[in-house]
Amino acid sequence: MSDTQVHEHPQSHGYSANKEAYQRRLKRIEGQVRGIARMVEEDKYCIDILTQIAAVNKALHAVSLGLVEEHLGHCVVGAAEAATDELRDEQVTAKVKEATDAIGRLLR
Amino acid sequence: MSDTQVHEHPQSHGYSANKEAYQRRLKRIEGQVRGIARMVEEDKYCIDILTQIAAVNKALHAVSLGLVEEHLGHCVVGAAEAATDELRDEQVTAKVKEATDAIGRLLR
Amino acid sequence: MSDTQVHEHPQSHGYSANKEAYQRRLKRIEGQVRGIARMVEEDKYCIDILTQIAAVNKALHAVSLGLVEEHLGHCVVGAAEAATDELRDEQVTAKVKEATDAIGRLLR
Amino acid sequence: MSDTQVHEHPQSHGYSANKEAYQRRLKRIEGQVRGIARMVEEDKYCIDILTQIAAVNKALHAVSLGLVEEHLGHCVVGAAEAATDELRDEQVTAKVKEATDAIGRLLR
Numbered sequence: 001m002s003d004t005q006v007h008e009h010p011q012s013h014g015y016s017a018n019k020e021a022y023q024r025r026l027k028r029i030e031g032q033v034r035g036i037a038r039m040v041e042e043d044k045y046c047i048d049i050l051t052q053i054a055a056v057n058k059a060l061h062a063v064s065l066g067l068v069e070e071h072l073g074h075c076v077v078g079a080a081e082a083a084t085d086e087l088r089d090e091q092v093t094a095k096v097k098e099a100t101d102a103i104g105r106l107l108r
Numbered sequence: 109m110s111d112t113q114v115h116e117h118p119q120s121h122g123y124s125a126n127k128e129a130y131q132r133r134l135k136r137i138e139g140q141v142r143g144i145a146r147m148v149e150e151d152k153y154c155i156d157i158l159t160q161i162a163a164v165n166k167a168l169h170a171v172s173l174g175l176v177e178e179h180l181g182h183c184v185v186g187a188a189e190a191a192t193d194e195l196r197d198e199q200v201t202a203k204v205k206e207a208t209d210a211i212g213r214l215l216r
Numbered sequence: 217m218s219d220t221q222v223h224e225h226p227q228s229h230g231y232s233a234n235k236e237a238y239q240r241r242l243k244r245i246e247g248q249v250r251g252i253a254r255m256v257e258e259d260k261y262c263i264d265i266l267t268q269i270a271a272v273n274k275a276l277h278a279v280s281l282g283l284v285e286e287h288l289g290h291c292v293v294g295a296a297e298a299a300t301d302e303l304r305d306e307q308v309t310a311k312v313k314e315a316t317d318a319i320g321r322l323l324r
Numbered sequence: 325m326s327d328t329q330v331h332e333h334p335q336s337h338g339y340s341a342n343k344e345a346y347q348r349r350l351k352r353i354e355g356q357v358r359g360i361a362r363m364v365e366e367d368k369y370c371i372d373i374l375t376q377i378a379a380v381n382k383a384l385h386a387v388s389l390g391l392v393e394e395h396l397g398h399c400v401v402g403a404a405e406a407a408t409d410e411l412r413d414e415q416v417t418a419k420v421k422e423a424t425d426a427i428g429r430l431l432r
Contacts, residue, residue, distance in 0.1 A: 054213035105162035270429035321378035
């Protein structure tokens with residue numbers, strides 16, 4: 001973790017409280033992807049590989065949604081509170097746009 | 109690779125010709141997921157993490173589509189050719205249904 | 217429009233300012249779906265029908281994202297401002313959860 | 325239905341046997357989209373509109389999958405049978421690629 005990073009966003013993210021849970025879930029997903037590579041190595045049936053990929057998609061979606069929920073509750077709502085009155089609308093609008101764009105990328 | 113596996117599906121999958129390419133792509137995706145876990149560890153900004161998850165989704169979709177294409181060209185078309193006349197329709201129908209179900213799981 | 221509806225949500229939605237634009241877009245999507253039914257009626261090629269369905273999916277996604285953006289900027293942020301202090305956290309959390317659940321249904 | 329269309333694809337599509345069922349389903353989806361436009365007109369709550377859009381997405385996915393299944397079983401397998409030996413591989417490969425591209429557009 002770089003010092004810069006720490007100062008830019010010091011413990012302030014939506015997901016911070018559940019950091020370890022997210023790392024565990026991502027570790028598990030990493031293992032699932034490794035398992036899929038092994039299935040290819042072992043010449044497993046295409047359909048079974050596709051089923052495992054669908055499971056990884058689903059697990060990643062769940063992680064994304066968790067991050068979205070915590071981001072909205074923390075960062076977007078936080079922007080609404082923290083900003084000074086003159087800047088508020090602009091800053092909140094920018095945060096909402098940023099979150100929506102991220103959601104759009106998840107929807108593809 | 110277990111002997112059983114080899115005998116069950118001896119080199120016969122759609123993706124066999126590109127096995128190493130698939131393993132490389134899955135290795136890269138595994139690395140991307142590990143990178144996302146590291147972003148959480150380093151308290152990166154939620155939106156940047158979501159962007160990386162969207163990139164993994166996209167990479168997995170590309171792998172899925174490749175597998176679907178090779179499965180259709182190899183296994184489904186193969187079933188149409190290999191089966192004896194009496195069983196053919198039934199076997200092809202079963203293969204097509206199996207492939208469609210797998211595609212449905214990818215569409216979620 | 218029922219009186220009840222008006223009193224329940226009097227002009228207060230995120231999308232209200234763009235109501236007519238949304239109605240036009242949905243009218244166009246309705247026409248696209250009607251066009252797909254006509255393609256079936258006229259025995260058009262399956263792949264061309266699938267391509268049109270993909271276009272409708274895309275148009276619906278764009279509408280969804282617009283609604284999500286306006287909902288977040290209006291209703292979620294609004295909840296953060298409007299609620300009394302004691303109830304605020306609870307109300308904002310409920311609004312954020314509701315929005316995330318809706319996004320989850322769009323991701324399927 | 326134009327004469328040209330009839331002669332180009334005379335009753336030969338995967339979905340032909342279920343043509344009326346598809347038209348009914350698409351009619352229903354068209355009505356759902358019209359209902360969403362009415363919800364906007366009546367200032368319904370954003371989340372309820374998003375829920376209805378998710379329902380339309382789901383209904384369209386089901387129609388797509390049905391068409392994919394029938395296309396694979398009819399047109400792709402049909403190509404494998406109909407083509408002369410010299411052209412067969414090429415034609416089947418083209419059909420499989422076309423189907424996969426269509427599936428890819430559904431996955432977005």
